[in-house]
Amino acid sequence: MDIEEYLRQKRELEAKKEMLEAKEKVDQDKDRFKKDHRAKLYAEHGVTPKHTSADQHPSDHNLSHSYRAPSSGPGVWNTLLLFLIFVLLVVSYFMPRFGEDQIRGIVQQETDNDPAKTSQTQEDTKEKEDIIQNVQDEEEDDIKDPPDGPLITIFTKDDEEGQFDDEGKIDGEILVLNIASGLKYYEDFTIQINNKEIDPIMCKIDREVQIDTNFDGKNDLEDHDLDRFKIEFDPKSTETINTDVVPGTIDNGNYEGKGDISTTYEARCYFCLDEDCKKTDDAAESTSSTFFRVLINKELEIGTTNNNTNRSR
8 A cells, every 4th residue: 555545544534533523522412402402391391301200300490381492403503513524524635635755754764664674675676686687697698699500420430449439549448559660640540520400511620639759648749720621511411531640740840650649620510501501600600529549659669671550459
């Protein structure tokens, strides 16, 4: 209930109260007037009231038998009562609303002084602020987060031993290659990429190679090759890469035919915007990668007479 409704009901109750009090007073005056008038009539006509014995006539009563017409007093009182009621109604309806600002101040002061109300108000304010902040955060996320790119899968498998796991191992073991002569590279592997979308896509494949030449746990050589491969995919299709060698050409040092070699291929894929996939939706990018390790010539003395490659895990 707001303050105006409260004041209106309060004024109505006060007006009704005043009307009832006025009516009660008028009724009392009418009763008293009737009693006095009846007593005078009894006295004028020598009639003894039922509640008064015959020998108890008031000494101050006039025992004359002359008759006087009844007074018109009750009609005057009724007129005054109606007039008073009318005045009260007019006043209650047109009375200015004095003190509303003061009443609001008192209500506000009581609210401020009530710890429970103050705590509830603070909780409501905090809840509103949290809702506003959440909405703002969601709007910012919608602006910052680009649309989802194509869904793909990518993995690498050794042509003889099987697929590499997420740790770059096969059946929990690192692939070991002992290459006595010839090119001391690893080339018997295949990268497979699957397009899970019903639309054509294009993927750019980056390669990163890290080489620990002395097997001490620290990388000595690195190579970063962006856009090493670029492949277009039909809807729901699969493409493979089996022409690469590791470690290949190293830009910042010389590979001497041995080392712990860690290789990562990362695919960056986009939806095609035309039939020839000359234009792509670069704002909707997805990435996925595959990783493997090989140890080349960790224990073998490199010679020139043996052309065999020994493989172990």
